[in-house]
Amino acid sequence: xxxxxxxxxxxxxxxxxxxxxxxxxxxxxxxxxxxxxxxxxxxxxxxxxxxxxxxxxxxxxxxxxxxxxxxxxxxxxxxxxxxxxxxxxxxxxxxxxxxxxxxxxxxxxxxxxxxxxxxxxxxxxxxxxxxxxxxxxxxxxxxxxxxxxxxxxxxxxxxxxxxxxxxxxxxxxxxxxxxxxxxxxxxxxxxxxxxxxxxxxxxxxxxxxxxxxxxxxxxxxxxxxxxxxxxxxxxxxxxxxxxxxxxxxxxxxxxxxxxxxxxxxxxxxxxxxxxxxxxxxxxxxxxxxxxxxxxxxxxxxxxxxxxxxxxxxxxxxxxxxxxxxxxxxxxxxxxxxxxxxxxxxxxxxxxxxxxxxxxxxxxxxxxxxxxxxxxxxxxxxxxxxxxxxxxxxxxx
Numbered sequence: 001x002x003x004x005x006x007x008x009x010x011x012x013x014x015x016x017x018x019x020x021x022x023x024x025x026x027x028x029x030x031x032x033x034x035x036x037x038x039x040x041x042x043x044x045x046x047x048x049x050x051x052x053x054x055x056x057x058x059x060x061x062x063x064x065x066x067x068x069x070x071x072x073x074x075x076x077x078x079x080x081x082x083x084x085x086x087x088x089x090x091x092x093x094x095x096x097x098x099x100x101x102x103x104x105x106x107x108x109x110x111x112x113x114x115x116x117x118x119x120x121x122x123x124x125x126x127x128x129x130x131x132x133x134x135x136x137x138x139x140x141x142x143x144x145x146x147x148x149x150x151x152x153x154x155x156x157x158x159x160x161x162x163x164x165x166x167x168x169x170x171x172x173x174x175x176x177x178x179x180x181x182x183x184x185x186x187x188x189x190x191x192x193x194x195x196x197x198x199x200x201x202x203x204x205x206x207x208x209x210x211x212x213x214x215x216x217x218x219x220x221x222x223x224x225x226x227x228x229x230x231x232x233x234x235x236x237x238x239x240x241x242x243x244x245x246x247x248x249x250x251x252x253x254x255x256x257x258x259x260x261x262x263x264x265x266x267x268x269x270x271x272x273x274x275x276x277x278x279x280x281x282x283x284x285x286x287x288x289x290x291x292x293x294x295x296x297x298x299x300x301x302x303x304x305x306x307x308x309x310x311x312x313x314x315x316x317x318x319x320x321x322x323x324x325x326x327x328x329x330x331x332x333x334x335x336x337x338x339x340x341x342x343x344x345x346x347x348x349x350x351x352x353x354x355x356x357x358x359x360x361x362x363x364x365x366x367x368x369x370x371x372x373x374x375x376x377x378x379x380x381x382x383x384x385x386x387x388x389x390x391x392x393x394x395x396x
Contacts (some may be wrong), residue, residue: 002032005179008077008085008113009034010106011051012093013041015123015156016122016165020087021046023168024054027175035060035077038104039093049252063105078112082179086110087148088122088165092135097145098136116178120148120171125161148174158294159300183227183391190228191267193260193274193306195235198251201281201298210358211275213237215323215381219271220245222385231267235258235274253277253303259307261313269319272307273347275358281302313341319395321345321388327352334368344395345369347388354378367391 007027011017020036027034036051048059054189060077086093086106093107097119102108110117119140121128128150139146148171151164165171193218198206213234220232221242230245233256241247250256253276264270279300307322314320322343323336327350334348348366350358355378356364363384367374369391376387 001176001180002027002030004031004033005082006033006035006080007175007179008081008084008109009036009051010084010089010093011036011042011046012086012088012090013039013044014088014090014122014165015045016088017042017045019165019168019171021050021054023087023171024051026168026172028055033057035081036182037061037077037109038092039104041090041092044058045330047347049336060071060105063108075112077109078114081113081115083118083175084113085115085118085120085171085175087118087120087171091121091123091130094119094121094133094136095141098139104249117145118148118178119145120132120165121150121163122165123163124155124157125159126165128163129161134263135268146174177244179308181222181225181227185389186227188228188268188396189231189266190223191231191233191260191263191270192216192223193233193256193270193272194220195237195239196275197235197256197277197303199253199277199280199303205278207281207300207394209265209275209277211237212359213239213274214361215363215384216271216273216358217242218381218385219273219388220392222382222389226386231263233274236274253280257304257309258307261309264310265312265315267318268396269321270310271321271388271392272310273323274306275323275325276303276306302342305341307337307341307343314342319344319392321347321392323350326350331366331368331373334366338368338370345388345391349382379382 011020024034032243034055035057038048051059062186096107101223101343102111150162151166152162155163156161158282188284195213196350198208200206217239220230223230224244248259250259253392280303282299282301308318324337324346326333330348334346338346346368353358353364355362362378363381365376365384
């Protein structure tokens with residue numbers, strides 16, 4: 001995902017420096033070129049050899065180091081960088097950057113960088129909450145730096161409070177958000193529905209389906225990476241929500257209907273990837289329910305068709321995409337849904353095709369519009385998500 005990208009990791013004097021080694025490793029696994037720059041104090045917490053082993057590049061520590069091929073090193077690094085992240089960022093380095101002091105390799109390079117710059121402060125709670133530190137952070141924000149808020153918890157010094165550097169996965173998500181994908185959906189608002197819904201029969205039992213939400217979550221994450229402002233309306237799933245996405249959790253089909261319709265008008269595109277339970281128990285007391293062959297017969301009524309409603313109330317310029325899961329006559333049935341529900345695009349798949357069922361990490365889909373049918377091969381759900389977004393982008 002990050003092939004061809006150049007990320008500078010700045011490491012300063014903090015016990016949290018050890019976490020940055022895991023981040024450097026994760027970036028390399030994504031084929032990113034990683035350049036680590038350490039301050040003198042950082043070397044008391046972690047050895048530069050650690051980063052050199054993980055990145056395959058010399059760790060820069062000294063502005064006047066002569067042990068490299070000649071070039072003005074801090075300038076050449078600044079020109080190559082697609083993004084700079086200082087993690088951990090100490091109070092000392094934050095103060096120097098806020099006042100334009102460039103007295104070592106890291107601060108000199110940062111002063112010459114024109115790319116996106118991220119700071120992840122890590123320090124004692126009292127230091128972090130000090131008005132001077134907060135004033136310095138605010139000043140850096142006005143200069144274009146993005147500050148990643150520290151986590152709260154038990155600190156290495158024994159105190160409890162704000163000041164913990166987030167885990168490497170969270171820091172990686174900030175990097176991916178900035179440079180992971182081309183921002184071809186920048187400024188677009190996209191609503192995605194995902195997962196199953198549950199219709200209560202009684203306080204214990206529900207009617208639901210086998211949807212895991214993986215496809216919808218993949219679409220929401222992909223849209224976020226491409227710059228869209230994403231709202232995810234999700235039924236009950238066992239998935240971690242994508243970062244930087246507004247999550248609206250729902251339970252029943254009616255809850256999903258209300259959540260979707262309340263924000264649908266302001267969306268540029270709506271992608272309904274949820275597998276809604278189509279029926280809900282009718283309002284009948286348990287005593288009146290009939291037993292047949294020893295089993296309880298439950299009267300059911302259809303839930304409201306969310307996609308049908310959206311198609312009937314689609315505003316001009318809005319793109320509406322639905323999903324169609326079939327077991328037979330896939331193209332015929334899906335095309336009928338496309339027309340009947342006034343959709344721009346329908347993503348169809350067949351449950352009987354290997355790799356296209358519930359709960360898998362892959363999918364085999366066919367993209368259907370009024371003018372074309374595009375069959376896609378077996379792909380990961382992440383790849384399918386981007387293929388769907390590519391097709392939606394063509395409508396704008």
